[in-house]
Amino acid sequence: MTKQTSSSGSAKSRSSNPVNRTKAVEVAAQLFLRQGYSYVSMDEVVRASGVSKSNIYYHFKNKEELLQAVVQYWIAQYESQVYLLLSQRERSVEERINTFISSLSAGMEGRNYEGSCPFITLYMQTPASAPEVKASISRFFRELQPMIEKLLQQGVDRAEFRQTIDPGAAASLFVAALEGSLVLAETAKDTGIIEQSARTFCQMLR
Numbered sequence: 138m139t140k141q142t143s144s145s146g147s148a149k150s151r152s153s154n155p156v157n158r159t160k161a162v163e164v165a166a167q168l169f170l171r172q173g174y175s176y177v178s179m180d181e182v183v184r185a186s187g188v189s190k191s192n193i194y195y196h197f198k199n200k201e202e203l204l205q206a207v208v209q210y211w212i213a214q215y216e217s218q219v220y221l222l223l224s225q226r227e228r229s230v231e232e233r234i235n236t237f238i239s240s241l242s243a244g245m246e247g248r249n250y251e252g253s254c255p256f257i258t259l260y261m262q263t264p265a266s267a268p269e270v271k272a273s274i275s276r277f278f279r280e281l282q283p284m285i286e287k288l289l290q291q292g293v294d295r296a297e298f299r300q301t302i303d304p305g306a307a308a309s310l311f312v313a314a315l316e317g318s319l320v321l322a323e324t325a326k327d328t329g330i331i332e333q334s335a336r337t338f339c340q341m342l343r
Contacts (some may be wrong), residue, residue: 162207171251222237289311
């Protein structure tokens, strides 16, 4: 009896292993962007991740739950980069913006220009049965603007940008310009478009 309980507990431990969940999410994050959410099955995530079907369904009861986890994965990736930019006060704001843009460019090139902006791509692909996913993406953009505003305010305080700049309005423009340049870069398969957009934006603020 004790032996059966131990075996059952061991199986559950393997299923609940957070490494399995993380691996499944990371693989799904790439598959959804490259192939499109509706074209990726849970079975394909199983094959590509090497995580068993029972393990994946232990963490996600359906594909919509996996999609929500993928969106949270991308949010964490982007927010960690922006928080890092805010903390690196020893560097100029423009230098930090260029570092962020370089990271986005590298990511797009690594995906072979598929899924230029993870959030816009996934928002457009989200089914009506998963409204919470769209809500998470909308919330991310609402929270992104104040973070960019703080970064630009640092530039104003340090006299890198004109004192007459409205950091809030500039942050809105930055996010809109960034999203537009990401789409253009995907269609032209040229990340130089994103980098040029960022340089032009900073020139306008000086």
